[in-house]
Amino acid sequence: MFDIFFKILKTPKNTIPILGNDPDQADIVAVGEKIEAKVKRLFRGSLAVRQIDAGSDNACEQELVALSNSFYDIERFGIHFVASPRHADMLLVTGPVARNMGEALRRAYEATPEPKIVVAVGDDAIDGGIFKDSYAVLGGVNSVIPVHYQIPGDPPTPKTILVSLLKILEAVDTAPVTSY
């Protein structure tokens, strides 16, 4: 057991800082209903994210999983992933919504309490991406549930997703989110 602790102490810190004027910033695309400012203020300190895989090819899931590692460390911004849609504030939906997942996605949306934000992550979720117009997909998340933001990319990098989330919450400029 003590070997693990010595190894931990010797490993260098490798968390990537997110700065206010990051040259790598991605543009978020706001669609649908606009989220009110007081909702963003409510979620700025603490955001619970439920990730829904609506028939995705798992590329976006890999990037979302990477958000919890020590490089990106999404938890330091107060954002954490939850298991139940009832606990969630934000639904991160990936995948082009396969036909069998349409009803499940709708039920997950209904199970999430207000106020909530729906973000479609990845080109597949936005309009079907490489599966566009296929018979097996319903064609993008906004054909099933109302989407508020879209993060384009196939898949978007973890840093893109992270910065986009912070921009959605308008937390990049107002709160100091440099590494600490």
Place this chain on the structure above:
Amino acid sequence: MIILIWTIQLILTPVVSPLCIGIIKKVKARLQNRRGASIFQPYKDLWKLLHKDEVISSNASWIFYYAPFIIFAVTIVVGASIPLFAAFLNNTLTGDMLVIVYALAIGAFFLALAGMDTGGAFGGFGSSREMTLSALAEGGLIFSLLTVALISGSTNLFAISSSGVFAQDQHFLSALLALCGFFIVLLAETGRFPYDNPDTHLELTMIHEAIILEYSGKRLALMEWASANKLLIFIALGVNLFFPLGLADNGGVDAILIGMAAFMVKIFICCLIIALIESSMAKFRFFRLPDLLLVSFILNVVALSLIQ
């Protein structure tokens, strides 16, 4: 002055408990080479949850609606009845060790019923596992408290913390074994490793989380806060019954301040130990847990038999 001390005693548990959760999460994050959320993050989480709407299942009955309030009120009452920073407070009304154990059992009762109430697939077996572990942990808990009660000559928790159990040399081994037994039960009752992973997302591995899966909004805030309160209650029992250094003997301002400072230091150390344990071991398979609880019971029985 005494009114002020009792007010602090009443509100200290719910005020400090999210901090314990925050410290454990921060230490675990640091051990994972991450930055982690700030130690005040649970307060922000609770604040946000209190401002959200709720979605409640149509199958739920009044038990689902009222259980969070009942469970939270029970933790408040128990938190006010145990020695936190002052040992001189005389609580003969609810300060008995059996009252504390069975009052916490009220919380477990309603928690399990709330899990079964919505008829979901996960809440039922979460309740089943929670009650199984709670039933088996009760033996160890009562016996470890009994050991320290017999060493001190009273079952009143304030009286136990006034007389130090490690101070008497002939009972040193008994107190040590009782401490080990109590710590095993602490991990069981508060749902930490190796019994339950509080951060898991896999429903088949959940015990406490499965029950609160259906809750949202303010009721979820109360359930999570009650769980944090229970953690603080057990940590406070462990540190104050076994290591009552710094507990206030009188109502003077300096004694109170030293008492509170000692309390914060002690819970910090305990949270550190829990976080270190969580970072260095995996969760046990469910059917190995009764063996662990029986080990706790046996340690306590041996401790009891060593007292002459």
Place this chain on the structure above:
Amino acid sequence: MLEIIASPISFFILLELFLIGAAGSLVLRKNDASANVWSSFFAIAGSLWGLLFASAILISGQALSFVAGTSPFPLLSLAMHIDMLSALFIFIISLIALFCSIYGIGYVKHFYKKYNIGTLGFFYHLFIAGMVLVVTASNGIFFLIAWEIMSVASYFLVVYDRNDENNVKAGFLYLVMTHVGTAFIIAAFLLLYKYTGSFDFEVIKSAVTFIPSSIKNTIFVLSMVGFGVKAGIIPFHIWLPAAHPAAPSHISALMSGVMIKTGVFMMMRLFLDILQPAPVWWGLVVLFVGATSSLLGVLYALTEHDIKRLLAYHSIENIGIILLGLGSALTFSSLGMLPLALLSLVAALFHTVNHAIFKSLLFLSAGSVINQMHTRNMEEYGGLIKYMPHTAFFFLIGSMAISALPPFNGFFSEWLTFQSLFQGIIALDSSARWVFILAAGALAFTGGLALTCFVKAFGATFLARPRSAEVSHAKESSFPLLAAMGALAALSLLFGLFSGPVTLFLETIGKSFSIFQSAPSLLSLPRGHVLTVGSGFASVSGLAFLVLFTVAIFIVVWIIRSAINKKQKIKIGATWDCGTDLTSRMEITATGFARSIVLIFKGVLKPSIQHEIEYHDAETRYMPKSRTVILGVRDVHQAYFYRPLHKVVATLAEQTKNIQSGNINTYISYIFIALLIVLFATL
């Protein structure tokens, strides 16, 4: 006024009320409704009079001793002795009979046109009268007559619902077991008669010094077995889970709440009163029996999914807890530690009273549910809280009381039992100490497991979604049923809140025993509601807990309402189902809930699992059509205790049959050998 009520005349009025009720029910048996009215009226009147009479005796503190009349037989004298303990038991009998009778007004209606209500009333009154006689009879033979009346009347009540064959079988098992117990009691009384020359309990008590200690030990074992069969201790309990569910629910409540306590009553009377001074090992044996009964009772209850069998096993568990108190009282009194013995006796008496109240409440609520659902199988219940909210609430209160949750009454009697065991651990030396430590461990685990079992019972019955279509036809219970259950629930809370005064009152009853006359008391009640043991070793206050808890809830609700978003809405949605449809088969079942514990304790419970698969094509056995899984728990007592015993007895009987060879020459040789033996014996 008090003297008139606490007099023999009053006692005869009590018995007369029940006898008139019995006779009148039989006369009115042609008309169901009038038989029900007559029987209920006299049962309620008799119970109220019994409460009045018992309270008068308890308040006046004077024991009554009288002879009811002359009997034609020399050994039988109709002597009655009503002291404080008897008066307490008459109080318990009357209290529970009162509420069961009120319940019966509405409950018996569903037997109209099916069975004869007149005979139900007849046996019901006979049963209660028999129980009253059992606790007041002061002559051994009179006691046995009353015991038989009680047992036979309850047998007819158990087989009342005779269309179901299982009930008839259960009644038969009950009849056999109770007579086996009675045989042991008769043997014990005969031994007492042999050495003291009388069947009168008073005479026996004064002549107890003439009994040699080996005979005393034999009497102890015989009466332990005999009264243990009635009380339902393990391993003589096999009739309890069969007979209590078979009877109508208000009878089950009476049987479980009161009748099995008569066994405990006689144990208290014999061991603590008549046969004193007793050796230490008696108390340790009773403690051991109590510990095993409580632990095994609750484990078997966890395996059950028939709601009344579950409650019957919990009766076994609670009798175990009462015996823990009685055993420590015996041990302490043998070692001369009289204050501790008094404390333990008070714990046992308090738990007797409390168990009568909350067990009756649970049986009455279960009866209401079974009335609506027409099945005892918990796996077909579910969601009943929406259809029967009041019944559910009363069952919840009963569950909280039996699981020893403060501020209900069960907590305080278990607290007192714990205190007596703790005092034993402090005060005793090594060998007895270990029994106390293990008994305290058994009690600690029993409390937790009982809580688990009642979460299962309440959750599977009332919560979640209905598991069968019958649930939607369930209606709330009628007013008499709700009144009886509500009154018992209120009593449960009141006995918890006023546990201090009740405990001190029970202590005065305990002091009426001749060995405790001058024992100093360890219990005190400073500030009127803080029950204290020793001089501050332990203290508890039910009232304070309830007040603190209520204040805490109000503060929490007020703060939450003021802290949260004022425009918060609650939306009603579907249970989170991960996107699939939830059927009632996806809920946890009662069996599934307890399966973890059953598997943990599989050394004791010996669970079994059987798979059956039916295939579409029996030859290739490739695609299954249906799978059946049968989960069971092996009946250990039948397999290891009763069946071998039966085999031995049957073998012996077979061997003895050889004496009757049919050959007349053999018979004449028997006579010749017998003559020779008698001649040699007299010479």
